Amino acid sequence: MQIDNRNFFPNILNDKKYKIGIEVGTYEGEFSKQILNNWDGILYSLDVWDKLSDEYVDSSNKSSVETIYKVIDNINGFEDRSVLIRTSSEYGSKMFPDEYFDFVYIDANHKYEYVKNDFDNSLKILNKFGIIILHDTDPMNKILLDEKYCNDAYKIVDYISKNKELNIITLPIQETGLSLVMRKKDRRINSFL
Numbered sequence: 001m002q003i004d005n006r007n008f009f010p011n012i013l014n015d016k017k018y019k020i021g022i023e024v025g026t027y028e029g030e031f032s033k034q035i036l037n038n039w040d041g042i043l044y045s046l047d048v049w050d051k052l053s054d055e056y057v058d059s060s061n062k063s064s065v066e067t068i069y070k071v072i073d074n075i076n077g078f079e080d081r082s083v084l085i086r087t088s089s090e091y092g093s094k095m096f097p098d099e100y101f102d103f104v105y106i107d108a109n110h111k112y113e114y115v116k117n118d119f120d121n122s123l124k125i126l127n128k129f130g131i132i133i134l135h136d137t138d139p140m141n142k143i144l145l146d147e148k149y150c151n152d153a154y155k156i157v158d159y160i161s162k163n164k165e166l167n168i169i170t171l172p173i174q175e176t177g178l179s180l181v182m183r184k185k186d187r188r189i190n191s192f193l
Contacts, residue, residue: 005174006031009105009133010038018102022046022125024089024118025108029071035105036078043078044101045071046085046092047108093121100125107135110151116159119181129186138170138177150176 013021019041026032026045035043049064049071064086075082085092089108104122108114115134122132136150137157144150160168160181167187170179 006133006135006178007034007038010035012131013039013041013103016102016129016131018130020044020101021103021105022092022101022122023105023107024092024122025106026071026084027107028067029074031105031107032071032082033074033078036075036082040081041102042081042083044083044085045075046087046089047071048088049086089118089121093125096125098124099127099130101130102127103131103133105133105135110136110149110153111147112152112155115153115156119156119160126183128183129188130182132181134179134181136176137179138172140172140175140177144175 012018013035018039020043021035021041022044023032023035024046026047026049029045032043032045049068068084068086071084075084085095087095089106104126106115106118106122108118119132119134126132134153134156136153139145139150139154145152145154154177157168157170157179160166160179165184166181167184168179168181170177
C-alpha cells in the first residue's frame with residue numbers, strides 16, 4: 001500500500017471493515033468522491049457550505065450555492081451511501097448518539113481553535129476501535145502556515161499528544177501532512193490481555 005497521499009485512507013476503512021463515517025469539512029466533495037469510489041460504507045459529509053466571514057481567510061470560504069453544486073456533482077451516483085449535512089461540527093455532533101461512527105475525517109477550518117473544537121466533538125461520536133484522521137497537521141514549509149492553507153492546525157498534534165488516553169501518529173504525506181488518532185484503550189491487544 002502506497003502512503004504518499006491521503007488516498008490510501010479508503011484502504012484502511014476496508015481493512016478495518018468500517019461501515020459508517022463522517023467527513024467534517026467537505027468543501028467541494030472531491031475527497032468524499034475518492035472515499036466513496038473505494039469504500040462501500042455510508043459517508044456523512046458535514047460542512048457549513050457558507051462564507052463564514054471576511055475574517056476567515058481560507059480558499060474554501062466561498063458562497064454556498066456554487067460549492068454545494070460541486071459537492072452534488074462529485075457524489076453523483078452515491079446517493080444511497082452519501083448524506084450531506086449543512087452545519088458545524090458543534091451542532092452536527094449533537095445529531096448522533098455517542099460512539100456512532102467508525103471514523104471521523106477532519107479537514108474543515110484550519111485555525112487551531114476550530115480544529116480543536118472539531119476534534120473534541122468527534123471524540124464523542126467515535127465508536128470503540130474507531131479512528132480520527134486530521135488533515136493539514138504537518139505542513140512541509142512556512143508558506144503553508146498561511147491562513148489560506150494549513151494555518152496553525154498543526155498545533156492539534158501537541159494538544160492530542162498531551163492526552164494520556166490517546167495514541168497519535170503524524171505522517172509527512174503530501175505537502176500538508178496527516179494525523180491518525182485512536183483511543184489507547186481501543187487497541188486490539190487490550191481485548192485479550
